Amino acid sequence: MDIKHLEYFTTIVENNFNLSQSAKILLISQPGLTKFIKEFEEKEGVELFIRSKGRLVSLTPIGKEFYENALNVLEQYNQLMKGLRINKTEIKGKIKVGIPPVILTVLFKKAIPQFIIENPSIQLEIIEAGAYELQKMLLLQEIDIAFLIDPITTSNIQSKTVVENEVVVVFNKQHNFAKSQAPIPYKNLASERIILLNDTFMIHHQIKKNFQVAGVTPHIFFESGAWDLLASMCESLNIITLLPAPIIPHYSQDTLMCRSIEPPLHWIVKICRLENIHQNHLTEFVEDFFIQIFSKENIF
Numbered sequence: 001m002d003i004k005h006l007e008y009f010t011t012i013v014e015n016n017f018n019l020s021q022s023a024k025i026l027l028i029s030q031p032g033l034t035k036f037i038k039e040f041e042e043k044e045g046v047e048l049f050i051r052s053k054g055r056l057v058s059l060t061p062i063g064k065e066f067y068e069n070a071l072n073v074l075e076q077y078n079q080l081m082k083g084l085r086i087n088k089t090e091i092k093g094k095i096k097v098g099i100p101p102v103i104l105t106v107l108f109k110k111a112i113p114q115f116i117i118e119n120p121s122i123q124l125e126i127i128e129a130g131a132y133e134l135q136k137m138l139l140l141q142e143i144d145i146a147f148l149i150d151p152i153t154t155s156n157i158q159s160k161t162v163v164e165n166e167v168v169v170v171f172n173k174q175h176n177f178a179k180s181q182a183p184i185p186y187k188n189l190a191s192e193r194i195i196l197l198n199d200t201f202m203i204h205h206q207i208k209k210n211f212q213v214a215g216v217t218p219h220i221f222f223e224s225g226a227w228d229l230l231a232s233m234c235e236s237l238n239i240i241t242l243l244p245a246p247i248i249p250h251y252s253q254d255t256l257m258c259r260s261i262e263p264p265l266h267w268i269v270k271i272c273r274l275e276n277i278h279q280n281h282l283t284e285f286v287e288d289f290f291i292q293i294f295s296k297e298n299i300f
Helices: 003-014 019-026 030-044 061-089 101-107 111-118 131-139 202-214 227-236 245-250 281-294
Strands: 049-052 055-059 093-099 122-128 145-149 157-172 193-197 219-224 240-244 256-262 266-274
Touching: 003 019, 003 030, 003 061, 019 030, 055 061, 093 101, 093 131, 093 281, 101 122, 101 145, 101 245, 111 122, 111 281, 122 281, 131 145, 131 157, 131 266, 145 202, 145 281, 157 202, 157 227, 157 245, 157 281, 193 202, 193 227, 202 240, 219 227, 227 240, 227 256, 240 245, 245 256, 266 281
Parallel strands: 093 122, 093 145, 193 219, 193 240
Antiparallel strands: 049 055, 145 266, 157 240, 157 256, 157 266
16 A cells, blocks of 8 residues: 555545545545455455445444554655655755866856855855865765866766866067967967966866977976966066966956967866766755856856
């Protein structure tokens, strides 16, 4: 007997054993209800109802005990479903999201406040770390979601693209690169003094690999984990840096210019979670929220 059958049984009792009226309430046929009673009693080897002249008139002692237990089960079931419906409309809980510092600074200025305002029942904990550290934390299930730069170097991680852009060459308005609007080849970059984000950033490794593929050796004389420091140095010195394009509008000074690289170096941010494990409703909700919010224009 399942929940539906318990409802059949209690409805019959609550309607004074009137099968015709009970069948109307349950939206089934009276013969179907009669068959259910007969088959259940035969299968379990019990008599739940007292009969008189072929009609149900009362409950047997076993039937009375079963009725009380059935009411308790139905109450628990209804509370369970009520809680499920509440959770469906009001997501709550704590979730840990890993974000590399440069992505956090550039992309989440509006996204995080909007998430907090719209979801007061969710406690959002931000973990700042480099890409490799976040991938490890994701595999160890120390965080629930991570925002990472493509390519993702670890298996068993499921990812979806949230931002697609490019890495650009950044320099001041007095630099020779300012004279042309054309993309700048790697061989031209190699002849310049370059400052880069350090090796805790995925972009660092991508840039070095692309110089290698181009067959040229860059003149890298300084590295830092602070993109704003690199931008400031380019502002006052005749040097260049390579940064994700979305960073440039965040630099308050109107003294910097940028150009694409030839061939292009794509900057793709993905939202990632562990593959092949059960994801709770909260994790799925947060993932969907950020996918939707980054699909909007002017979010960062």
